[in-house]
Amino acid sequence: MATHTLGSKTPAESYIHAVFEQLIAKNAHQPEFLQAVEEIFISLVPVFEQHPEYIQHNILSRIVEPDRIVSFRVSWQDDQNQVQVNRGYRVQFNNVVGPYKGGLRFHPSVNESIMKFLAFEQIFKNALTGLPIGGAKGGSDFNPKGKSNGEIMRFCQAYMTELYRHIGPDVDVPAGDIGVGAREIGFLFGQYKRIRNAHEAGVLTGKTPGYGGSLVRKEATGYGLVYFVEEMLRDISETFLNKTVVVSGSGNVAIYAIKKAQELGAKVVACSDSDGYIFDPDGIDLNIVKEIKEVNCERIKTYVNYRPNAIYTEDFRGIWSIPCDIALPCATQNEIDGDAARTLSANGVKVVAEGANMPSNLEAINVFLENGILFGPAKAANAGGVATSALEMAQNSGRNYWTFEEVDEKLRDIMKSIYAVSKEAAHKYGSEGNLVVGSNIAGFVKVADGMIAEGVY
Numbered sequence: 001m002a003t004h005t006l007g008s009k010t011p012a013e014s015y016i017h018a019v020f021e022q023l024i025a026k027n028a029h030q031p032e033f034l035q036a037v038e039e040i041f042i043s044l045v046p047v048f049e050q051h052p053e054y055i056q057h058n059i060l061s062r063i064v065e066p067d068r069i070v071s072f073r074v075s076w077q078d079d080q081n082q083v084q085v086n087r088g089y090r091v092q093f094n095n096v097v098g099p100y101k102g103g104l105r106f107h108p109s110v111n112e113s114i115m116k117f118l119a120f121e122q123i124f125k126n127a128l129t130g131l132p133i134g135g136a137k138g139g140s141d142f143n144p145k146g147k148s149n150g151e152i153m154r155f156c157q158a159y160m161t162e163l164y165r166h167i168g169p170d171v172d173v174p175a176g177d178i179g180v181g182a183r184e185i186g187f188l189f190g191q192y193k194r195i196r197n198a199h200e201a202g203v204l205t206g207k208t209p210g211y212g213g214s215l216v217r218k219e220a221t222g223y224g225l226v227y228f229v230e231e232m233l234r235d236i237s238e239t240f241l242n243k244t245v246v247v248s249g250s251g252n253v254a255i256y257a258i259k260k261a262q263e264l265g266a267k268v269v270a271c272s273d274s275d276g277y278i279f280d281p282d283g284i285d286l287n288i289v290k291e292i293k294e295v296n297c298e299r300i301k302t303y304v305n306y307r308p309n310a311i312y313t314e315d316f317r318g319i320w321s322i323p324c325d326i327a328l329p330c331a332t333q334n335e336i337d338g339d340a341a342r343t344l345s346a347n348g349v350k351v352v353a354e355g356a357n358m359p360s361n362l363e364a365i366n367v368f369l370e371n372g373i374l375f376g377p378a379k380a381a382n383a384g385g386v387a388t389s390a391l392e393m394a395q396n397s398g399r400n401y402w403t404f405e406e407v408d409e410k411l412r413d414i415m416k417s418i419y420a421v422s423k424e425a426a427h428k429y430g431s432e433g434n435l436v437v438g439s440n441i442a443g444f445v446k447v448a449d450g451m452i453a454e455g456v457y
């Protein structure tokens, strides 16, 4: 039976508590979804105390129920001509601010709870960008590891053969996430185009620039994360220069976070994959990581074959025992628990900012906040990816391309604005400096006001 930490002393608390109790009763088997909702609900108490109209409109009961969840069979043929079957999903959570928008995850751990937590987070993250995009997420329990190019293509085609009827440039615009990069988006787009007989470029983002993709989208989540941390550091008169940084993961977000942090003068000493982590006291050589992960599709442990001083440890969570000034979790959900947070804190970490979605559990977040560590929550800190996707949609609608510098400048401005808006909301509602509270409130208020304006449905 799931438990929670929400109180029920004031009318606002009682309302939030009651909605959460009902949610637990209906979704007891969805721990990731409940975790994501609880984090937001805790932040919203002061908002509901000042805005009884949100209770009158029963916004919370409505906002936790997705507009729809599509779940479907994906049958495809492997290289041995055997028919394989996976489960596909698209959770269209909320389109008050704009068309449903959010990535697709292909990973064996995918289930309805993970899809719902990601789509729920996406609503508020997307609202924070200031751009007209609603919240969604999708994916499949398909495991891309070890699959041939042909198998990946046939899976993507089979997945899109059902998904196409639920999406469109003004309806729902998927993109990449774990296990879905430019190659998969290409296969998905090709199948959508064949079925619809139309080059609707805006139906997917994360495309290669040659056929409608935006420059900077590949780099955007990692770069945006670092731009966000620059803003956090600016407030304490610090910069990335000479800081020791630990980045978990070695996928899309991690690679471009490492690249930008290094460009700004930081020394990145560690990264990981789901098997283990590498520690390089001389600083990570990103070209080697890119060769291993992007070109050869190998495991991160092979890094030590190229760098004699580097050490590999088979335990990906152990990465948080490395002393650092800045920690950037960029792999997956719940990779930092209370113990890992206490270790980071005891080792003197100054800033933790989330490139992954919900990488810190609730206990870890509390440890960071209680110890005065600057904490950048995912829905603010990693919003650069989806924001640049929205810029890709804008270019597709305008049938034009912007230069790398133009998109990068817009991305930097968006990250600055997300930081400012989150900080301002935290201040306004009495939680100075708490970006968890600030980003949750700023995103929520925009969506809640839109829900009231658009009427009950």
Ligand SMILES: NC(=O)C1=CN([C@@H]2O[C@H](COP(=O)(O)OP(=O)(O)OC[C@H]3O[C@@H](n4cnc5c(N)ncnc54)[C@H](OP(=O)(O)O)[C@@H]3O)[C@@H](O)[C@H]2O)C=CC1
Binding pocket: 109, 176, 177, 178, 179, 180, 221, 249, 250, 251, 252, 253, 254, 272, 273, 274, 275, 316, 330, 331, 332, 333, 355, 356, 357, 382, 383, 385, 386
């Ligand atoms: N791509 C984007 O634009 C955005 C991504 N995010 C989030 O960032 C995170 C990383 O995504 P992205 O870089 O795109 O994905 P990738 O598939 O490119 O890379 C994922 C990385 O995380 C590791 N990883 C995946 N699952 C696990 C796991 N269960 N335990 C430990 N390590 C794991 C992978 O290791 P291995 O190779 O061994 O699987 C790999 O190094 C996710 O949380 C995603 O939701 C957030 C905003 C936007």
Ligand SMILES: O=C(O)CCC(=O)C(=O)O
Binding pocket: 101, 102, 103, 104, 125, 173, 174, 175, 176, 177, 205, 357, 382, 383, 385, 386, 387, 389
């Ligand atoms: O670019 C997008 O639409 C999706 C990005 C994403 O999946 C995320 O923000 O978690």
